[in-house]
Amino acid sequence: MTGVSNELGRASVLSEIWAARYRTPARFVALVALLLPWTTTGVTFALIPWLIAFAFVDLREFPRSLLRPVCLLPIALVILALVGTLWSDAPWPDRLHAVGPALKLLAIPLLIYQFERWPYGNWVFSAFLASCALLMVYSFAVAIDPALSLKLYLSRGPYKVESGIAVRNYIDQSQEFGLCVIALVYPIVTLFRDGRARSAILLAMLLLGFLLNMMFVVVSRTALVTLPILVVVFALLHLRWRTALLAASGMALVAVALWSVSPHLRATVAKFQGDYEMSTQDKKVSGMGSRLEFWRKSLGFIADAPLIGHGTGSIRELFAGVAADEDVDPLRGQIVSNPHNQTLSVAVQWGVAGVLVLYALWFAHLLMFRGEGLACWIGLLVVVQNMLSSLLNTHLFDFAPGWIYVLGVGVAGGMALAKQSKMDVRAS
Known part of the structure; x- marks a missing residue:
């Protein structure tokens, strides 16, 4: 009996080690999500142990996984960036530096493969939400006392004491908070439908905290443009038309109330017109006016080399x-x-x-999230938000928004594909 017990004990230990083999990479991805709202350096260092841990999982099916468009297209964009260095006239340091922002897309196939097989994606979502919630509370504190901001110690540039930005910049913070606001709507509605009102109310209070921060502390104009569209997307996909109309009416009333009580919101919206007039009449540099000038010049550069462009890293030389x-x-x-x-x-x-x-990359990833469930909603939200915000920024290549896209598509995509595979097996 003792021998049998020892064998069972060893088998149990081996089973735990085998399970940990797959949990460990997920923990490191959750760590990346936890650090993302706060630090670029921390994210970079957290990626190293994740890649090491990923190398020890079962990779026998990995080559076949790479053949799917959702995995091939991110790789294709990176290859294009690498090959594009060959016909660029920019200095080689500029060419190689311009490849860097695209390299993060190579993590998407790895994440899809990992989370399609091992169901720990909710760890990543929870880590990101908890980190953003802490940042939101900290942002309120900084708005009250700007001396608390980490930017005073981490940034060499001027710091605007009225901005309420604890780390990084208001565009990244608004992108993260806006994502949390819309992402929380799905579980709140689901919990209310299931009769779990207490949990739904707790999440609704968290959502309200993010929304109040964006309306009264700081919000980017990009977020103001994308947030209403994302609300409409949710209503069309997940609500009956009568409920959607009621929700739209409620949102309109909330928007009017916020407009009347938030001077910050009115000032942010008014800045659209102010920037335009400042640039067109006074020829001064402004956010919106500068963008219009960048776009005008860029269209001219495209007309000069429409098929394969001017090469990787060529933008600065062209503007010069x-x-x-x-x-x-x-x-x-x-x-x-x-x-x-x-x-x-x-x-x-x-x-x-x-x-x-x-565009093939964006649409392939959109199609991956056609199903129901939290993973599909988060994945769809991440892709749509990136497409919309990329009208005013380069958010696929920027650090924080780009990694939000990579994590959202990779983790939620793996979970969505796993769920679809199970449904296909049951159907057959």
Whole structure:
């Protein structure tokens, strides 16, 4: 009997070790999600142990997994960025530096493979939500006492004490909080339908905290544009038409109330018109006015090389070549390496070929989230948010929004594909 007990004990230990073999990579991905709202350096260091742990999972099916469009297209965009260095006229350091923002897309096939097989994706979602909730509370504290901001110690540039930004910048913070606001709607509605009102109310209070922070502390104009569209997407996909109309009416009343009591919100919206007038009439640099100038010049660059573009890292050199005297015309004298539009950034460097790969990537990932469930909702939300915000930024290549896309698509995509595989097996 003792021998049998020892054998069973050893088998149990081996079973635990085998299970930990698959839980460990998920823990490191959750760590990445936990650090993402706070630090770029921390995320970079957390990726190293995840890649090491991933190497020890069962990879026999990995080559076959890579053949699917959802995995091939991110790889294709990275390859295009690498090959594009060959016909660029930019200095080699600029070419290689421009490849870096696309490299994060290589993590998408790894994450899809991992979370399609091992169901620990909710750890990642929970870690990101908890981290953003802590950041939201900290942001309120910084709004009250700006001396608490970590930017005072981590940033070399000027810090606006009225902004309420604890780390990084208001665009990244608004992107993260906006994502949490819409992502929470699905579990709140589901919990209410299941009669779990207490849990739904707790999540609703968290949602309200994010929303109040965006309305009264700081919000980006990109978030103001994308947030209503994401609400409409949720209503169309997950609510009956009568419920959707009631929800839309309620949202309209809330929007009117927030507009009347939030000077910050009114000032942010008014800045659209103010920036435009500042640029067109006074020729001064402004957020929206500068974007319009970047887009105008970028369209000219695309017309000069429409098929394969000017090559990786060429944007800054192109802007330098057409820049006006900055003392005479500050707006047209700006030299940038980012036109603040994802499509234009890709088209200038890699032409029509790059744009086709970019949009194929977005739509392939959208189609992956056609099903029901929290994973499909989060994945769909991440892709739609990235597509919309990339109209005003290069959010697929930017650090925080880009990694939100990679984690959202990779983790939720793996979970969605796993659920679809189980349904197919049952159907057969």
